[in-house]
Amino acid sequence: MIDDVLAADWFGWAVALAIGVPIVLVVLTEVVNHLQRRGHAAAKPLRFLRNWVVPVAALLALLAFAFQSPADQVWVRIVATVLGFLVILLVLSAFNVALFSHAEEGSWRQRIPTIFIEIARLVLVVVGLGLLFQWVWGADVGGLITALGVTSIVIGLALQNAVGGVISGLLLLFEQPFQIGDHLDAAGVSGRVVEVNWRASHIDTGSGIQIVPNSTLAGASFTNRSRPAGPHHAAVDVAFSTDDPPHEVVALLVHVASSLPMLVPGETPTASYSGKGGFSVSLPVQGPGLVGAATSTFLGWLWYAARRRGFALDGDATDPIAEPGVLERAIADVAPSLFADEGGRALLAEHARLERWGVGETVQPSGVVPDTVRFVVDGRAQVVAANGAALLEIGTAERGAAIGQTALTREPAIASTVVQSVMTTLSVPLPTLDRLVASAPRLAQEMGRSIDATKQAMREAVAVSGGTALPGSRS
Incomplete structure (x- = not known):
């Protein structure tokens, strides 16, 4: 068994x-x-x-x-x-x-695209099941496959326009000539891509969302302003008077452009003279989306900088603060802070001058030995210092405050002064300040106390942030 x-x-x-x-x-x-x-x-x-x-x-x-x-x-x-x-x-x-x-x-x-993978998977499953039923059950699937093929052709001819748009979208998704966030110039539309689907691409033009069919993009040329990767160079054309020295204007343009916060780190803007008072500036910004903000900020700062240098931007050098009596009133406001007598006021009237600054401009950068002391006549600025990658707020500079006091001691400025509201300053050259100090020693004492107060405020700000004291501050 x-x-x-x-x-x-x-x-x-x-x-x-x-x-x-x-x-x-x-x-x-x-x-x-x-x-x-x-x-x-x-x-x-x-x-x-x-x-x-x-x-x-x-x-x-x-x-x-x-x-x-x-x-x-x-x-x-x-x-x-x-x-x-x-x-x-x-x-x-x-x-x-x-x-x-x-x-x-x-x-x-x-x-x-995932849809391609899903379609291929569906086709393979259908074909595999057909072969499986023919092998296991002996079913005749040839007629069914023929019927499905004829039906597919009929449906494709009836829906060729709609299917063509979908296929165009799928091909764009596969090729990926642009991605979400890229800036396109296409079909008369310029803006940032915010969505891409099978049928259309959605482009934010700044004044609304423009829907562009993918078939339109696939059948025409367009410009992807976000590629290749790297800085996007924004071109700005400006004009000055033909009396302004071209090389000095070029230096001013580069100086103003170099202060823009939208620039790519490590990149330097360039400027060139094109004749007849025309200049071209190239701003290497971090992306096409910043072109508008960078251009607007640059032109605004350039207006103030040109007036400070006496250049005629757009052929106009007029400045409201140059009107009669404005300088005298500013000297009268600042004279008590300088302990200036009649002789000192006459000295200021001869050598000091008024300057105006736009919002965001740096009046005095840190680490640079000032050659001028500026006294705030109107407006407000923020005093900040770098602590690694962070900026520490040290204080504010308002009416009557002095900016660049370390010019007196021939030391680099220990903090930067950035304008918060349109500001007017009375700029006193260093030789003039030395003569004022010689006639009023108390001025040197007051400026020394002001420098020490700034350093103390810096130490306190660093302590609060958990960092270490910055170079230039005394313990």
């Missing part, structure tokens, strides 16, 4: 399945756990293999070989169909991992 069982054809299959399937499941479990700990994408198809494919394959082997059920039996065919469908899904999952899980940035595998 036992010999008959051992000699039966099904016995070997039963023993092999009873021993082999648990071993395979244990091995797959260990491999899956190892891959999951490493975060590897191959864990997903192997887990599918362990949970579904192996058990169904074992069931089919049990029915077909151990129980020796006929191949045309319904249950055998059903199990074979389920196993075939699971194998199709497993193969597709494995290909997905092999092709796309470790796609390099910028490669075609990384750029290909």
Whole structure:
């Protein structure tokens, strides 16, 4: 009896399945756990293999070989169909991992739209199921495939315009000539791309969202102003009087442009003379979206800087603060702070001058030895110091305050002074200040106390921020 069982054809299959399937499941479990700990994408198809494919394959082997059920039996065919469908899904999952899980940035595998992958997966599943039904059930799928092909052609002809737009969008998504955030000049529209879908691209023009069909972009040329990566050079044309020295104007333009906060770090703006009072300035800003702000700020600062230098921007050198009586009133306001007597006031009237500053301009940069002391007549400025990458607010400079007192001691300024509201200053050259100090020693004492107060405020600001004292401050 036992010999008959051992000699039966099904016995070997039963023993092999009873021993082999648990071993395979244990091995797959260990491999899956190892891959999951490493975060590897191959864990997903192997887990599918362990949970579904192996058990169904074992069931089919049990029915077909151990129980020796006929191949045309319904249950055998059903199990074979389920196993075939699971194998199709497993193969597709494995290909997905092999092709796309470790796609390099910028490669075609990384750029290909998900919809393309889904369509390809659907086609392969349909074809695989057709072959599976033909193999397991003996079904004739040729007629069905022909009918589907004819139907697809009819639908494609009826919807060619709509489908053409979708295909154009898919091709744009695959090629990726632009990304979200890039600035485009396309189809008479200029702005920043905020959304891209299958049908159209949404461009923020600054005055609304412009919807541009992808078929329009695919069928015409456009300019991506955000590529190649790096600084975006904004061109600004300005005009001065032909009486203004060109080289001095170029130096002024570069100086003003170099102070813009929108510039790319390490890049330097350039300026050139084009004749007849015309100049061109190139601003290397951090992106096309900053062109408007950079141009507006530059032209605003240039207006004030040109008046301070006496140049005629746009052929106009007039300045309201140059009107009669304005300088005298400013000297009268500042004279008490300078301990200036009648002689001192006459000296100021001869050598001092009024200057105006725009919002955001730096009146006195840190680390530079001033050659002029400026007294605030009107407006407000913020005194800041750099502490690593951070800026510490040290105080404010308002009416009557002095800026650049370290000119008296011939030391670099320990903080920067940045204008917060349009400001007018009375600028006193260093030789004139020396003569005022010689006639009024108390002026030197007051400026020394002011410098010490600034250093103390700096130490306190650094302590609050948790940093260390900056160079130039005394302990």
